[in-house]
Amino acid sequence: MPLTGGHAAHHKVRMSSTASHAPAAPPSSWILTEPYAGLQSQALGLAEAAGLNPGVRTLQPRWPWTLVSAPRWPWPLRSVDSAALAGPMPDVIFGCGGMAGAVGAALRRPDRRIVHIQHPRMPLRRFDLVVVNRHDEIDGPNVIVTRTALHRATxxxxxxxxxxxxxxxxxxxxxxxxxxxxxxxxxxxxxxxxxxxxxxxxxxxxxxxxxxxxxxxxxxxxxxxxxxxxxxxxxxxxxxxxxxxxxxxxxxxxxxxxxxxxxxxxxxxxxxxxxxxxxxxxxxxxxxxxxxxxxxxxxxxxxxxxFEGRYEHWPVSPLDDTLAAAQEMRHRLDF
CATH class of the missing domain: 3.40.50.2000 (Glycogen Phosphorylase B;)
Incomplete structure (x- = not known):
């Protein structure tokens, strides 16, 4: 199994308590990131692999919080343009990047799950799940560790x-x-x-x-x-x-x-x-x-x-943990 960390059986969170034999509707979801395609791509890769169709919300900091590292913001929800957070809140929020970490942690509720991608540079307990690459060198009961970055190259x-x-x-x-x-x-x-x-x-x-x-x-x-x-x-x-x-x-x-x-x-x-x-x-x-x-x-x-200036070819297999991470996330959050 390529993924490590978490002891999933002891940290499963239910999205709904309604019992039914019919398949449950997928949870509503957002992606929160700064305006960088690389961050959005990682979050989209995870969400899409989990069968979700998230809305993408781009975070823009307000002055003077542009001068302060996001994990140090005392009031994260007041530190960004409110337009990004307008409308009914979703069931699951995917964050990627430091600004999304601060805002996502502030939005966490018992009925609103926060999944952060990359090291959030703040206490991991403030998130329902944190998905990191093994080179981040962190682990914990709510951490999923992958060998490569998440992406959309399915x-x-x-x-x-x-x-x-x-x-x-x-x-x-x-x-x-x-x-x-x-x-x-x-x-x-x-x-x-x-x-x-x-x-x-x-x-x-x-x-x-x-x-x-x-x-x-x-x-x-x-x-x-x-x-x-x-x-x-x-x-x-x-x-x-x-x-x-x-x-x-x-x-x-x-x-x-x-x-x-x-x-x-x-x-x-x-x-x-x-x-x-x-x-x-x-x-x-x-x-x-x-x-x-x-x-x-x-x-x-x-x-x-x-690369040393010559063409080389050797047998390889695709290496991609995105789908496995999405399946593990669904297992832990029970949707």
Whole structure:
């Protein structure tokens, strides 16, 4: 069993006391996050895997609480724009990120369950469930621990994307390598100079191993870095998404024979290892203890390898704990 923590049999919470032989209606639900697609994607992945159709509410802090870390807010419900919390409250609230942790804990009631994703940086007892990656290094009776980040890269979604993007990528050489590019954050740097080094490694692979390349940036990718990658790779026949039109991301994951992801994003790596393709990690200047723990586990298990400028292929199996986490959550919250 990939999930750990919790002693679920002793911590089950009932959503309804009504006895019936008919299937109970799914609980109403919200997602609370800051306006970041990565946070929303994790919460949506968990909720959808549990069969829920949540409304997404985006939290915006009010001044002066923009200057204070959310776990330190004395009145969390007064510290955010009230529009995000308008309307009838749902049965279950999924939060992801520090602001959602503070607000979610304040909204908790006996008939309103709060599920927080990622370490909330506040006492875990203030939540009904906390779902974390093992690199967060926390556990407890209300904690579900996964090996990778939660996400929406389901087999069905990948299969649908494969049919859409197969004719688009058909002219490219095979094997096909998908390259997922992140960006500078508080731990790693990906500027134009670093992008040039990555681009030269990809060029060497294209020439030596005769592979096709499809590449997509993230929202954090520096435009100058992206310009270097495009100007270097497109003349050699690579497909480089320019951010316009439909996003090829899931199609790339579905159709790649190998995936390269920059090391800065746990979410990108987690989505990559949910596929049937081997995954390689492109290094960036910088360091993160948590990401280091995350990647070392995956390397030790043989699911990923460091990218050293060559195409590699080895037998792998998809690694995805999202559905298992959702099933465990439903078991514990009894819906």
């Amino acid at each position: 087999p069905a979604r990948l299969a649908e994307a494969a049919e859409i993007w197969r004719p688009v990528f058909a002219p490219l050489a095979r094997p096909l390598v998908a390259v997922l590019v992140g960006g500078t954050n508080g731990r790693f740097k990906l500027d134009a100079a670093v992008a040039d080094g990555l681009a030269q490694s990809l060029v060497g692979m294209m020439r030596k191993d005769r592979v096709g390349v499809v590449l997509t940036p993230s929202r954090r990718t520096d435009p100058a870095a992206m310009r270097v990658l495009r100007e270097t790779l497109e003349p050699l026949g690579a497909f480089v998404w320019n951010g316009e039109g439909d996003n090829p991301y899931f199609g790339m994951l579905a159709l790649a024979d190998m995936i390269i992801s920059t090391i800065d994003s746990v979410s990108m790596v987690s989505e990559a290892v949910a596929t049937t393709a081997p995954v390689m990690l492109a290094p960036l200047p910088g360091r993160s203890r948590r990401i280091g723990l995350f990647t070392r586990h995956l390397i030790a298990e043989g699911r990923v390898r460091p």
